[in-house]
Structure formats: C-alpha cells, structure tokens
Amino acid sequence: MKLYDLKAGLNTRRVRIFLAEKGVSVPTIDVDMMKRENASAEYLAKNPMGAMPLLELDDGSFLSESIAICRYFEALHPEPPLFGSGALEEARVEMWNRRMEHELQLPIQDGFVHLSPFWAGRREQAPEYGRQRQAYALQRMQWLDTELAQRRYIAGERYTVADITAQCALLMGKATGSPMPATLTNLERWWKDVTSRPSARA
Numbered sequence: 001m002k003l004y005d006l007k008a009g010l011n012t013r014r015v016r017i018f019l020a021e022k023g024v025s026v027p028t029i030d031v032d033m034m035k036r037e038n039a040s041a042e043y044l045a046k047n048p049m050g051a052m053p054l055l056e057l058d059d060g061s062f063l064s065e066s067i068a069i070c071r072y073f074e075a076l077h078p079e080p081p082l083f084g085s086g087a088l089e090e091a092r093v094e095m096w097n098r099r100m101e102h103e104l105q106l107p108i109q110d111g112f113v114h115l116s117p118f119w120a121g122r123r124e125q126a127p128e129y130g131r132q133r134q135a136y137a138l139q140r141m142q143w144l145d146t147e148l149a150q151r152r153y154i155a156g157e158r159y160t161v162a163d164i165t166a167q168c169a170l171l172m173g174k175a176t177g178s179p180m181p182a183t184l185t186n187l188e189r190w191w192k193d194v195t196s197r198p199s200a201r202a
Ligand SMILES: N[C@@H](CCC(=O)N[C@@H](CS)C(=O)NCC(=O)O)C(=O)O
Pocket: 006, 008, 009, 010, 011, 012, 033, 038, 050, 051, 052, 053, 064, 065, 066, 067
C-alpha cells in the first residue's frame, strides 16, 4: 500500500491525522504540486481528478477522496471508532463531518483560492466571492463556538473524524486569511485540546 501525499494539503492532512489516531503507518510518496506532478499523464492515469490524497492498494488499484480513504481504514481498523459506533452516533458523526466540510472547510478554501496570489494564474479568481466566503467562515466559527459550549468535541464527548475535518480546516484558515478569533473561548478550548494530541503533528 502507498499513500500519495501533499504535506501542506488540507485533505491529505485529514488522512494523515486519521491514520495516526488509528496507529496505522502507510508509506507515503510526496507529490510535488509546484512541479505539477499531479497534472502529469502518469499521475492522472492513477487519479483522473489530479488530487491528493490517493491510496494505491497492493492489487494495483487506487482509492481517492480523503473520507473514502478514511472509511477504508476505519473498516480495516475499527478501534478507536472515529466514525462513531452504533446507528445514532454514526449518523451524528456523519452529520457533523458534513457540516464541518460544508460550513468551515469549503468557505475557508474558497477564501484562499479566490483571494490569494498563490492561486492567481492557477485558478480563476473572483475576489468578491472570496471575501463573502471568508465572512461566512467567520460567522460559522462563531456558531461553532456556541455549539462547543455544550460538549467537549464536535460530534459529542469523543474525538472523531468531524474534529479532524474541523481542525484541518481551521489550520488552513489561520494560514490563509480566515483565522479563528481569540474571543471564541469554547472554540479556543477545543482547539488546544485537539492540537495537543500527538496526531496533530502527522
Ligand atoms: N475531495 C478531495 C479533494 C482533494 C484535494 O483537493 N486535494 C488537494 C490537496 S489537499 C490537491 O490535491 N490539490 C491539487 C490541485 O488543486 O492541483 C478529497 O477530499 O480528497
């Protein structure tokens, strides 16, 4: 098995943290996006989306999409249950993971893509849309702060994939113009908690 990785990527980090939480080690291959290795014919033959993470299985087949890769490892290594355990908790974790993708990750990513000089010439940019998305991300951080007044982690009392999604999104936000305001004390308490886990350095 091999994991095609991008050290600075948000989705790739989600998979690395997930694997660290599971105590699973998978050899990685760093793909150099600056050299457009992910746009090469060789890479596109492996993943036509041209994105990382990408898991190469021992039978030579490939699996992409960060959450699909995480689900694969959850099935192989059920402990600790990062997608929840039992009908209701699994559904709650799914609900919160989707919310963290749609309400935090995507607006933060959109702010970065539409406003950062890094993406100029690489992606079509709509700065006004980027500003709207950054404002939306901030509003959603404020909402999440009120949610975290009620429980330790995003989906309940245990750490799950929803926390991984949120912490990776917020880490990107800090680096790309959507920082967490220090006044959000519940979010800050949660942030210190999740980033003190050894997996946060994966
Ligand atoms: N939905 C995909 C998104 C994958 C994705 O966008 N990966 C980024 C790195 S985190 C990437 O490969 N970007 C390369 C590019 O945009 O050229 C997933 O969750 O895995």
